[in-house]
Amino acid sequence: MNSHIQIFDTTLRDGEQTPGVNFSFDERLKIAKQLEKWGVDIIEAGFPASSTGSFKSVEAISQALTTTAVCGLARCVKKDIDAVYEATKSAAKPRIHVFIATSPIHRDSKLLMSKEQVIASIKEHVSYAKNYFDVVQFSPEDATRTELPFLIECVQTAVDAGASVINIPDTVGFSYPKEYGEIFKTLQDSIKTDHDVIYSAHCHDDLGLAVANSMAAIENGAKRIEGTLNGIGERAGNTALEEVALGLYVRQDHYGNQTKINLAETKQTSDLIARFAGLRVPRNKAIVGQNAFSHESGIHQDGVLKNPETYEIMTPQLVGVKTTELPLGKLSGKHAFSEKLIALGYDVNPEEQKALFKQFKIIADKKKAVTDRDIHALIQGTEHEQNAIYKVETLQLQFVSNGLQSAVVVIKDQDGNTSQDSSIGTGSIVAIYNAIDRIFNRETELIDYRIDSVTEGTDAQAEVHVQIKINDQIVTGVGIDHDILLASCKSYVEAHAKYVAHSTTEEGMHS
Numbered sequence: 001m002n003s004h005i006q007i008f009d010t011t012l013r014d015g016e017q018t019p020g021v022n023f024s025f026d027e028r029l030k031i032a033k034q035l036e037k038w039g040v041d042i043i044e045a046g047f048p049a050s051s052t053g054s055f056k057s058v059e060a061i062s063q064a065l066t067t068t069a070v071c072g073l074a075r076c077v078k079k080d081i082d083a084v085y086e087a088t089k090s091a092a093k094p095r096i097h098v099f100i101a102t103s104p105i106h107r108d109s110k111l112l113m114s115k116e117q118v119i120a121s122i123k124e125h126v127s128y129a130k131n132y133f134d135v136v137q138f139s140p141e142d143a144t145r146t147e148l149p150f151l152i153e154c155v156q157t158a159v160d161a162g163a164s165v166i167n168i169p170d171t172v173g174f175s176y177p178k179e180y181g182e183i184f185k186t187l188q189d190s191i192k193t194d195h196d197v198i199y200s201a202h203c204h205d206d207l208g209l210a211v212a213n214s215m216a217a218i219e220n221g222a223k224r225i226e227g228t229l230n231g232i233g234e235r236a237g238n239t240a241l242e243e244v245a246l247g248l249y250v251r252q253d254h255y256g257n258q259t260k261i262n263l264a265e266t267k268q269t270s271d272l273i274a275r276f277a278g279l280r281v282p283r284n285k286a287i288v289g290q291n292a293f294s295h296e297s298g299i300h301q302d303g304v305l306k307n308p309e310t311y312e313i314m315t316p317q318l319v320g321v322k323t324t325e326l327p328l329g330k331l332s333g334k335h336a337f338s339e340k341l342i343a344l345g346y347d348v349n350p351e352e353q354k355a356l357f358k359q360f361k362i363i364a365d366k367k368k369a370v371t372d373r374d375i376h377a378l379i380q381g382t383e384h385e386q387n388a389i390y391k392v393e394t395l396q397l398q399f400v401s402n403g404l405q406s407a408v409v410v411i412k413d414q415d416g417n418t419s420q421d422s423s424i425g426t427g428s429i430v431a432i433y434n435a436i437d438r439i440f441n442r443e444t445e446l447i448d449y450r451i452d453s454v455t456e457g458t459d460a461q462a463e464v465h466v467q468i469k470i471n472d473q474i475v476t477g478v479g480i481d482h483d484i485l486l487a488s489c490k491s492y493v494e495a496h497a498k499y500v501a502h503s504t505t506e507e508g509m510h511s
């Protein structure tokens with residue numbers, strides 16, 4: 001059996017169940033590649049039976065990764081298991097995760113199944129999955145609210161049917177560390193088997209206990225932790241994997257076990273996911289928040305200058321946070337720019353580099369110092385524009401003080417066709433958004449609008465995030481520009497474009 005603590009990343013499955021987060025196909029592939037670089041053992045790449053989009057991305061991730069196991073989620077339904085088999089068959093290490101709810105509330109209100117029916121379904125579907133996969137993982141959903149004797153019966157049935165990984169989901173984030181840890185101990189003491197079984201923890205953060213519960217599971221024999229980067233996920237989210245990895249590293253004196261995570265890639269991985277998810281990491285977030293390594297009080301600053309260990313239990317360098325940087329400026333040449341891209345971890349081909357350099361020069365003309373965050377924003381903006389199925393061609397505004405504002409918007413699709421419309425509004429942004437709604441001929445509801453400045457100072461670039469609801473579906477968009485109104489326009493067009501892309505690929509059901 002493996003002695004390290006395995007990390008099972010479900011950012012692309014449970015993480016994507018965060019309201020308003022819809023990764024595009026390219027984003028999913030980039031995230032999977034970065035997770036492989038970060039060193040996770042298994043990536044849950046999606047729920048292939050839920051939609052064509054999910055199937056295709058699990059298939060592409062299976063083909064792209066070389067060392068990391070790729071897993072797909074399946075209900076206790078044969079067509080779900082077939083879909084995972086088809087989607088992961090070219091993976092270096094294909095894996096399946098079969099689940100069924102076991103708690104009384106789920107049995108009686110959701111599944112309308114008796115205990116006997118649940119047991120029969122586990123037996124049938126875990127055995128069926130075992131025909132196709134060497135390693136089958138089984139989860140009794142809502143395990144922590146399941147009667148303990150029945151939970152043991154479900155797990156024993158899954159193990160007898162061939163499951164070699166048993167995952168215990170605290171689906172609604174209800175448990176507390178002592179209780180959750182004891183479930184692991186009880187299962188290991190009760191389950192009889194002649195094959196190795198790995199116990200795995202899967203926690204949700206409704207009471208803010210997901211990481212603490214996961215650590216308690218490790219103290220009680222769990223050898224695998226499931227979670228997401230930055231803790232993203234349904235409702236309050238999942239276990240933040242970066243916190244688990246660093247907890248085990250910093251307190252190895254207590255846990256005595258390590259992950260295979262490449263800690264120096266942590267910040268990079270967190271940043272990428274925050275960007276693609278459109279969710280800013282809170283400044284005070286452990287490990288990856290902007291303030292995680294800054295010291296404000298004079299006493300702390302004095303201590304850190306004398307000896308960093310006075311107030312730092314780990315160095316920023318350990319997790320890939322850079323504390324000193326050399327900003328670029330308008331005199332910086334192609335070589336310095338290319339070195340900077342490499343230092344920031346971007347692998348950009350010469351053609352793309354040429355285009356990026358041109359845009360860098362435009363920013364450098366407007367800003368005194370082009371910081372690392374500006375370069376990240378530049379790449380992010382370019383990624384958004386490259387993936388865009390619609391681009392903003394022109395934005396024209398007329399501003400009248402104390403009156404209605406008007407906007408004309410022209411957008412271009414991938415085939416070069418343009419569409420345009422105009423509208424008025426009580427403010428410039430309302431006018432722009434009304435004009436865009438008219439182009440797409442859709443009713444929308446603006447759920448969230450947020451402007452972040454990429455860096456400090458009046459010359460900073462603006463990063464606008466919008467979340468809109470179209471036909472009950474929430475989509476997000478990001479726009480980056482020096483001009484707030486243009487950034488707002490780009491973000492709204494991207495949200496509409498995501499709705500179009502999503503409705504053409506996601507015609508299936510969801511978990």
Ligand code: KIV
Nearest residue numbers: 099139141142169171
């Ligand atoms: O939280 C949960 O119960 C899940 C299952 C599908 C494992 O995500």
Ligand code: ZN
Nearest residue numbers: 014169171202
């Ligand atoms: Zn979950």
